[in-house]
Amino acid sequence: MDAAYAFPDAPQAHVGVGAAGDKEIDFSHHLSDLSNARKVSPLKGLMKYMAQPGMISMAGGLPHESYxxxxxxxxxxxxxxxxxxxxxxxxxFGWLWTLFGGGATKKTKEITIPKRAAGGDLQAVQLATALQYGQATGLPLLQKFINEFVIKVYRPANPTTTTLVHVGNTDGWAKCVLTLCNPGEGIIVEEYTYPSALASAWPLGVRPVPIKMDGEGMLAGDLDQVLSGWDVEAxxxxxxxxxxYTVPVGQNPCGTTMGEKRKKEIYAVCVKHDIIIVEDDPYYFLQCGSYIPKAQRANVRQAEDGKDAEEAFIQSLAPSYVKVDYEGRVIRLDTFSKTIAPGSRLGFFTCNxxxxxxxxxxxETSTQAPCGFGQALITSLLNGWxxxxxxxxxxxxxxQYTMRRDMCMDAxxxxxxxxxxxxAGSISAWDGATVLVAHKKGVQAMEKYDSNxxxxxxxxxxxxxxxxxxxxxxxxxxYDELIRSGMSESLASATLTMRLWKKLVDNHILWSPGWYFATDGVEPDIPEMDFNANVDSKGMEGCFRVAxxxxxxxxxxxxxxVFSEQITKFFE
Structure with missing residues (x-):
């Protein structure tokens, strides 16, 4: 770690596989007023001394472990x-029946975490440490595992890159907003994005600035055009x-995934305009490849085990932004929510x-460290594996997620x-992608390509x-009748979308309406479906996100x- 950025009680920086520039870049001008005002928590600053061998600590209000x-x-x-x-x-269905409790019991292994580790090893996973007040950097063994994982899988280009635990990506993003943004500022987002991310920023007076997408995600050209032509008065x-703020893999809600070439293009624009990239990547390991219809899938997919297969898996993944981040302007958010359990409330930053x-x-003065039980169990699980x-x-x-995707598409x-x-790519996020258009079964051959x-x-x-x-x-x-009645096209579409959504709900099928994910400047929180509300400006009428x-x-x-039955009736 560069001495200029060394800080106490923090994880050690690990060395990336690339090379940074000759000069360390100072990003301090990106910090918010609140972040600049933060100091080391006085009592937390003493914790590095408490861990020294032989130290009799009477400085902190720590309960004794015997309690x-x-x-x-x-x-x-x-x-x-x-x-x-x-x-x-x-x-x-046969295999999934087994997984969902209808077949043989899965093989398991027991892990046990004692209050005190044998031999008094303070670095081992033990309840005396995990359940105590601790540093916000997390358990040492967890830090070590995360650092090694980041090196192996993400391969950071910046050699000063380090990691730090957080309480899941929602917490991680909230901390990023507080650390980087002042009230009245904007955050760059995809034109359709995760609404809870906007809801975190909205109360702070931070507003979304949408950028157009295509079938691979955010467009570098539109990003550059928006930033180059920025008019403060307008x-x-x-x-x-x-x-x-970006979700580049399995983008929520559109499902787009950005490859290395596009990421390099976006990164170059961010260097040009001095933009910090917060990469929210909870779906990174759910990259399932292109869908192949059931009739064509036989003997197509094969998988091998072993070290070569492990490396092939890593190489098959769209690279993270940290792999192209030679300057250190990326803050990556990882979470165990999608790969272990959401209730673990555990994840980590990768950043400079x-x-x-x-x-x-x-x-230090908010969440402190993630829950000790969760840290202890996940650290023991990872080290055991x-x-x-x-x-x-x-x-x-x-x-598993590939199979789930395939089952829905097969249906x-x-x-x-x-x-x-x-x-049929009337949604810009689909530009350049292969769009599948649905017609009722049995439509005459001459009508199959009729858009009507x-x-x-x-x-x-x-x-x-x-x-x-x-x-x-x-x-x-x-639709035409609603237009003739004086409705705009957008409002007419939204009205019909609400009708279909209500029919699905009445049949106990709940999907997310598309306008929840719009970034048009309208406050993102919609607590109830109000059929009298004017959703004319939402711009996502006709869309549903289906998990x-x-x-x-x-x-x-x-x-x-049920969807098949209801949409057929809907159009009649």
Missing amino acids: FPFEEISAQTALADSFSLTPEEKSS RNGMKKPHVM PMFAERLLRAG GMSGWIRWLRGIRA LYDNFDLREDFR TSLFSIVPPVAGMFLWIKVHVYNHPA YSSASPAEMKKAMD
Whole structure:
């Protein structure tokens, strides 16, 4: 770590695989007024001395460990190779029935965490440390594992890159907003994005600045054009943004995934305009590749095990922004929510040491360290599996989500006539992608490409947890009538979308309306579906986000069958 950025009680910087420039770049001008005002928490600053051997500490208000009512905790954990490496090792429903409790019991391994580690090893996972007040940097063994993982998988270009734990990506992003943004500033986002990210920034007076997308995500050209032509007066006094929030893999909600070439283009624009990139990447290991229709999938997917296969898996993943970040302007957010459990509330930043130090200061007086139970259990799990075991688990999880994606897409193929149509990309986020357009089964051959008979369109996602469906409400019999009544096209579309959404809810199918994900400057929180509300400005009428992550296989099939029935009735 460069001495200029060295800070006490923080994780050690690890060395990336690339080379930074000859001169360390000072990013301190990106810090918010609140961040600049933060000091080392006085009592937290003493903790580095408490860990010194032989120190009798009477400085902090730490309860004695004998008062902790947990002598040890244990858990039965899954094995690292619990899941197949291919989505269809067996028949989908047969295998999933086993996983969902209808077949043999899965093999497990017990882990036990004592109050005190044998031999008094303070670096080992033990309850006396994990359940005590601790540093916001997390357990030492967890820090070590995360650092080694980042080096192995993300391969940072900046050799000063370091890591720091946080309480999940929602917490991580909230800390980034407080650390980087002042009231009245803007954040660059994709034109459709995760609404909770906007909801975190909105109360602070920080507003979204949307950038157009195509089938790979944010467009570098539009980003450069928006920033180059920034007019403070035309933007009601908003200064040119200096922070970007992006979900580049399995983008929520559109499902787009950005490759290395596009990331380099975006990064170059960010260097030109001095933008800090906050890379929110919870779906990174759910990169499932292109959807292949069921009839064509036989013997297509194969998977091998071993070291070569492990490296091939890493190479198959779209690289993180940290791999192209030679200047240190990326703050990456990782979470264990999608790969272990959301309730673990544990994740980590990967960024330059100066940002890590400021984020550490933000954590010391707010969340402090993540929950000791969660840290202890996950650290024991990861160390028990080892690095290769953890990567093997991630490969199995990827196969699971690939199978789930395929099951939903297969059901749509079963219920509709889906045909490729590049002209159907009326959503800019689909530009350049292969769009599938749905017609009712049994439509005469001469009518299959008639846009007036289409029901919806979809681009099968290559990563993440969501389908993004665009219903062709403009083909609804009542659409022209609503326009003639004086409604705008947007409001007419929104009105019909609400009707279909209500029909699905009445049949116990709940999907997320598309306007929740719009970044048009309208406050993102919509607590209830108000059928009298004017959603004219939302701009996402006709769209639904459909999560295939949590429903059982039978529930997913039922949901798609209900959708098929209701959308057919809807257009009649």
